Structure formats: structure tokens, C-alpha cells
Amino acid sequence: MNKLERVPSQAAPDFASFVDYEQGLVDRRIFSDEAIYQTELERIFARAWNFMCHESQIKEPGDFFQNRIGDDRVVITRDKKGDVQVLLNSCRHRGNVICRAEQGRAKSFMCPYHGWNYGLDGKLVGVPGMKEFYRNDLNKDEWGLGKAAKVESYNGFVFATMDPDAPPLEEYLGDVGKVGLDIAARDGNIEVVNGVQKNRIGCNWKMAVDNLFDWYHPTVSHASAQRSGFFPQFEESLSHMDQMVMIGEYGHAIAGPLVKPENETTATPAQNRYGIQQLKAHPNIFPNLWITLQGDQLSLRLPNGPFETEIWWFTIFQKGIPEEERRLRLSMASHVFGPGGLLEQDDGENWAHSTRGTKGVASRRYPLHYAMGKGHDQMVGTPEGHMRAETVVNEHGQLWTYKSWAEWMDAESWADLKANHSPAPAGRI
Amino acid sequence: MRAAEDIPMGTLQDLDPQAHMLLQFDVERFLYDEAAALDDRRFIEWLDLLTEDIHYWMPIRRTVNANELDQEFTQIGDMSYFDDDKEMLKHRVARLDTGYAWAELPPSRTRHLITNVRLVGMDGDEIDVESNFHLYRSRLDTEEDSWFGKRCDRLRRVDGQLKICRRHIFLDQTVLLSTNLSSLF
Ligand code: FES
Ligand SMILES: [Fe+2]
Numbered sequence: 001m002n003k004l005e006r007v008p009s010q011a012a013p014d015f016a017s018f019v020d021y022e023q024g025l026v027d028r029r030i031f032s033d034e035a036i037y038q039t040e041l042e043r044i045f046a047r048a049w050n051f052m053c054h055e056s057q058i059k060e061p062g063d064f065f066q067n068r069i070g071d072d073r074v075v076i077t078r079d080k081k082g083d084v085q086v087l088l089n090s091c092r093h094r095g096n097v098i099c100r101a102e103q104g105r106a107k108s109f110m111c112p113y114h115g116w117n118y119g120l121d122g123k124l125v126g127v128p129g130m131k132e133f134y135r136n137d138l139n140k141d142e143w144g145l146g147k148a149a150k151v152e153s154y155n156g157f158v159f160a161t162m163d164p165d166a167p168p169l170e171e172y173l174g175d176v177g178k179v180g181l182d183i184a185a186r187d188g189n190i191e192v193v194n195g196v197q198k199n200r201i202g203c204n205w206k207m208a209v210d211n212l213f214d215w216y217h218p219t220v221s222h223a224s225a226q227r228s229g230f231f232p233q234f235e236e237s238l239s240h241m242d243q244m245v246m247i248g249e250y251g252h253a254i255a256g257p258l259v260k261p262e263n264e265t266t267a268t269p270a271q272n273r274y275g276i277q278q279l280k281a282h283p284n285i286f287p288n289l290w291i292t293l294q295g296d297q298l299s300l301r302l303p304n305g306p307f308e309t310e311i312w313w314f315t316i317f318q319k320g321i322p323e324e325e326r327r328l329r330l331s332m333a334s335h336v337f338g339p340g341g342l343l344e345q346d347d348g349e350n351w352a353h354s355t356r357g358t359k360g361v362a363s364r365r366y367p368l369h370y371a372m373g374k375g376h377d378q379m380v381g382t383p384e385g386h387m388r389a390e391t392v393v394n395e396h397g398q399l400w401t402y403k404s405w406a407e408w409m410d411a412e413s414w415a416d417l418k419a420n421h422s423p424a425p426a427g428r429i
Numbered sequence: 430m431r432a433a434e435d436i437p438m439g440t441l442q443d444l445d446p447q448a449h450m451l452l453q454f455d456v457e458r459f460l461y462d463e464a465a466a467l468d469d470r471r472f473i474e475w476l477d478l479l480t481e482d483i484h485y486w487m488p489i490r491r492t493v494n495a496n497e498l499d500q501e502f503t504q505i506g507d508m509s510y511f512d513d514d515k516e517m518l519k520h521r522v523a524r525l526d527t528g529y530a531w532a533e534l535p536p537s538r539t540r541h542l543i544t545n546v547r548l549v550g551m552d553g554d555e556i557d558v559e560s561n562f563h564l565y566r567s568r569l570d571t572e573e574d575s576w577f578g579k580r581c582d583r584l585r586r587v588d589g590q591l592k593i594c595r596r597h598i599f600l601d602q603t604v605l606l607s608t609n610l611s612s613l614f
Contacts, residue, residue: 101494195489195508199605223529230520345609346531
């Protein structure tokens with residue numbers, strides 16, 4: 001009998017009991033239980049550093065871009081001083097939305113309900129009827145918009161956390177969290193291409209995250225890419241690739257094909273730094289930011305209830321790349337990933353029905369299997385000073401994500417999480 | 430189909446009302462036949478209705494403020510949902526026959542409703558046509574998608590037959606409410 005079968009159906013929140021790391025088993029309820037989802041919003045999304053946008057999307061004062069942190073809608077602005085602000089998109093008067101556009105440029109945000117007007121830094125600057133109705137008995141300084149507790153950028157990628165006790169962004173990311181962002185940033189001279197793809201999939205957000213580490217599925221899920229002639233060497237290119245896994249504190253992980261420096265010739269400094277000639281492996285910045293192959297695209301997986309995820313695709317290019325290369329990379333981006341991508345269009349339904357498969361009373365008695373490679377691999381130091389396992393296709397990345405998930409969910413606070421999270425494993429995994 | 434020499438050439442303004450009507454009739458019949466090919470899953474036949482130089486494109490639409498409507502859609506050279514040439518469309522169609530195109534297995538049921546067909550320009554043997562569409566997809570037992578929007582097509586007469594040499598698709602949704610875009614528009 002495995003550990004999960006002993007979990008009573010009305011378990012008190014003891015989230016470690018939902019993930020059996022040693023046996024590589026995950027309880028299906030974490031994908032479809034409404035109460036667990038609400039706890040995720042509190043203990044993961046309102047606590048973590050969440051990806052907001054890239055600074056190139058809000059270059060000038062007044063530029064704004066909307067995003068979400070769990071159920072909290074936020075507006076990321078560049079204020080008059082040039083600082084980046086992450087403001088709750090909810091009026092302090094009755095809670096109405098103060099910014100309805102997805103992006104754009106504004107001088108201020110006037111609430112369309114009664115007209116409270118907020119500056120780009122969130123300060124309440126105008127209140128209709130201040131004198132006549134409020135009799136000047138309202139302290140505007142105290143009624144500015146709610147804000148993220150902390151906003152920081154790494155390589156121009158803006159992150160925000162709602163928890164004042166969160167560690168600094170760089171500490172949070174650690175080595176493993178930085179790899180993908182360093183490679184995506186290249187020499188720093190990058191910008192997000194105009195146009196963020198957005199679509200909704202009827203899956204739990206973790207099913208989407210889980211899949212980015214999954215190098216087991218492509219030869220089946222994406223077999224049409226090969227057989228349609230779109231990517232004729234697809235299967236061959238996967239089967240001959242060594243795999244690597246990097247695992248970081250707080251749930252960050254990287255998994256996928258390893259292209260070693262000696263096999264390739266065109267290296268960027270970031271790639272050399274990590275001893276990864278081409279990033280073919282996929283990093284996830286916990287909880288929900290996937291950086292794709294070679295860092296051309298970021299995929300953000302926004303939870304929208306236990307049974308829905310909104311997928312956002314950001315495409316990043318170096319400024320001033322030759323027109324021909326830009327055209328190639330652009331078509332690659334829309335032809336591979338996104339809802340119309342020849343590969344990704346086959347993913348969504350699998351994630352949705354995997355999620356659906358966690359609802360049934362009887363189905364829930366059977367934990368999901370995440371044990372591929374468990375106990376068979378060894379974390380070793382690279383000459384560049386990083387720990388990684390070099391191996392074959394495996395499920396270490398997924399299992400680490402769920403182990404970390406349980407630690408986030410059991411922690412009462414950032415202090416608790418800092419004190420009680422697992423260190424990145426060394427030795428056998 | 431009528432012989433090529435019967436079909437009017439020039440610009441729309443050159444057409445007398447009767448010629449305009451006949452052209453409208455031809456174009457509508459062509460678009461309805463095309464929609465039938467898609468809904469009947471005659472995808473190889475559908476490919477034959479496209480010229481070799483077709484540009485099949487669907488930009489990203491955003492909710493923007495009224496003073497920034499010029500930025501509502503992404504432009505060519507920005508990110509999009511589709512930016513396909515004929516080769517890519519052939520891959521999309523070939524995919525469906527591989528037995529591994531999971532988004533369309535078992536095959537979805539689609540219905541293309543094409544309305545509000547308007548001739549908006551003509552230049553020599555090319556005609557610009559705008560139409561509205563409702564593409565309905567019924568999938569598996571209970572899944573449904575509805576995409577509404579506008580298509581801006583450029584049709585060209587090739588050996589007397591109309592073919593599509595440009596299809597630009599403008600959806601009304603900003604956040605797409607569908608799992609994927611595995612249908613053809
Ligand atoms: S709700 Fe915003 S002004 Fe009243
Ligand atoms: Fe996939």
C-alpha cells in the first residue's frame with residue numbers, strides 16, 4: 001500500500017500527504033479540489049514572485065499592461081518618475097475596475113463608476129464632490145490603489161509579489177530560476193514583440209506546468225508534426241538527445257535535452273556561463289512561467305479556477321536582428337507554439353482531459369505516476385559550478401514541482417517556507 | 430464555371446450594376462462552395478482553392494482604449510495566431526491525415542456560416558472581398574467553440590477559376606476562449 005492510499009478523503013490540510021516524493025506519486029485531488037485551489041491562490045500566487053511583463057512593454061511614462069496575480073487583476077505602469085508600479089486594478093471606493101484596456105498609454109486611471117481618479121503611481125488624485133459631498137472629510141493619501149508588496153526586475157523581466165516578507169527576487173530565483181531568464185535576455189538588448197497570444201484551456205494550471213518538463217510526450221502527442229512533413233526529423237532529433245535536469249529551491253526546475261558545448265559552435269555568454277550551448281531544456285520559474293527553447297518565448301499559465309487556465313505567450317527578440325532572421329523566428333513562434341501552433345494545438349485537450357480525469361470519486365483513489373527515473377539519477381557538479389543530472393527522459397522536474405508545491409501549501413508564511421523548504425537535492429534523485 | 434472572358438475585369442467602378450451583380454453572385458457561390466469543402470472535410474480540395482502565393486494570417490486583437498484603436502490588431506511583422514504560406518497550410522491539412530492530430534481526433538464537426546459578403550475592390554484579375562463568418566465547432570460529446578469575425582479575402586482569377594490569394598482573418602475575441610485553433614477559417 002502506498003502512502004497516498006492512506007490519506008482520508010477529508011484530509012486536514014496536510015499537503016505533504018498529497019505528494020509521495022519517494023514513490024513518485026501525486027494525489028489526483030490537487031488538480032480539481034476547489035478548496036485546494038483557494039489555498040493555492042493564498043499560499044502560492046499571493047506569496048510568490050509572479051511574472052508581470054518585460055520592461056520593453058512599458059517603455060515610456062504612462063505605458064501600462066494588464067496582468068493578474070491569482071484572482072487579483074493588476075496594472076503594471078511606468079509612472080512619471082520612470083518607476084515601474086504594480087497596482088491592484090480595483091477602485092478603493094466600491095472595488096470597480098479602474099483600467100479596462102489590456103495595454104496602452106494613460107495619464108491617469110479614472111474609475112468609470114463614480115470617477116475617483118488615480119495617478120500612474122496609484123495615488124488618489126481626484127475625487128468628484130470632494131468639497132460638496134465629502135465635506136473635505138476624506139484623506140486622499142490613505143485611499144490610493146492597493147499595490148504589490150514588492151516589484152523587482154531581473155534582466156528587464158518584471159516580477160511582483162503580494163507578500164512583503166518575500167525574499168528579494170534574485171534570492172527567490174536562485175541559480176536555476178535565473179538560467180532561463182539569462183538565456184532569454186541574451187546581451188540584454190531585447191524586446192517583446194508586439195502581440196501577446198492569449199487563450200483558455202479547460203485544464204488545471206499545474207497540468208500545463210507539468211507538461212513543460214515532459215519530454216516523454218512529444219513523440220506521441222506531437223507525432224503529427226513529423227508525419228505531416230512540418231518537422232521531418234522530429235522523432236530522431238528527440239531520441240538522440242541526452243537529457244538534463246536542474247533542480248532549484250522553491251520549486252524552480254529545468255528539464256530537457258542537453259546540447260553540450262563541445263557539440264556546438266555558436267555560444268552566447270549566458271549559454272557558456274551555464275555550460276549549455278543551446279538551451280533546449282525547458283526552465284520553469286515557480287509557479288507558472290515557462291521559458292521555451294532557446295529563450296524566444298515565455299509562456300505564462302494563469303490559473304482561472306481549478307478547471308481553467310489562461311495561457312499567455314510572450315515572444316522576445318533581440319532588437320535590430322536582421323529582417324530575415326526576425327521573419328523566421330516569428331513564423332517559428334506562431335507555427336510551433338500558441339493555440340494555432342502545430343505542436344501545441346494537440347496539447348490542450350490532453351491537459352483538459354487529464355484534469356477531468358481527477359474528478360471522479362473512484363478515479364481519485366488512484367494516484368498519478370510520476371516515478372519515471374526516480375532513484376536512478378545522480379546530481380553532479382558541472383565545471384561551471386552548477387548541479388545537474390545528465391540522464392535520459394525522466395520525470396524529476398515534475399516530481400520536484402509537486403514536492404515543492406506541497407511545501408508552499410503547508411507553509412503558514414514566507415518565514416515558515418524559508419525555514420522548512422527542501423534544499424536542492426545533491427546526490428541521488 | 431463561366432469562361433474567363435465572360436468575367437469582368439478592371440475596377441469595381443467600371444462595372445455596370447448587372448456585371449456587379451453577376452460578380453457578387455460568382456464570389457458568393459465560390460465562398461459557399463469553399464465553406465462546404467471545409468465542413469465536409471474535403472481539405473485537399475480546399476487547398477486547390479488557394480493560390481501558391483496565398484498569405485493566410487490572423488492577427489492578435491486586444492482590448493484597447495477608444496483613443497488607441499489603431500493598436501487594436503497586431504500588424505504584419507508583429508506576433509499573430511496564423512502567419513501561413515501555402516506550404517504551412519499543406520502541413521496543417523496533411524497533419525489531419527496522420528492519425529496523430531489529437532486536437533482533431535476524433536474529427537470535430539464544423540459549420541462555416543458566411544454572410545455579409547461585400548465586394549470592396551477590384552484591380553485587374555483580383556477582387557477584394559469582405560465577409561463575416563461564424564465558425565462553429567462541436568467537439569467530442571459536449572465541447573463547443575464559436576468564433577465570429579471578419580475575413581478580408583483577395584480572390585484572383587486563375588484560368589477562369591476564382592482562387593484565394595490572401596485571407597486575413599479578424600476575430601472578435603481578444604482572449605480566445607478555445608483550447609486551440611485547429612480549425613481552418
Ligand atoms: S467604485 Fe470607483 S469611484 Fe466608486
Ligand atoms: Fe507538448
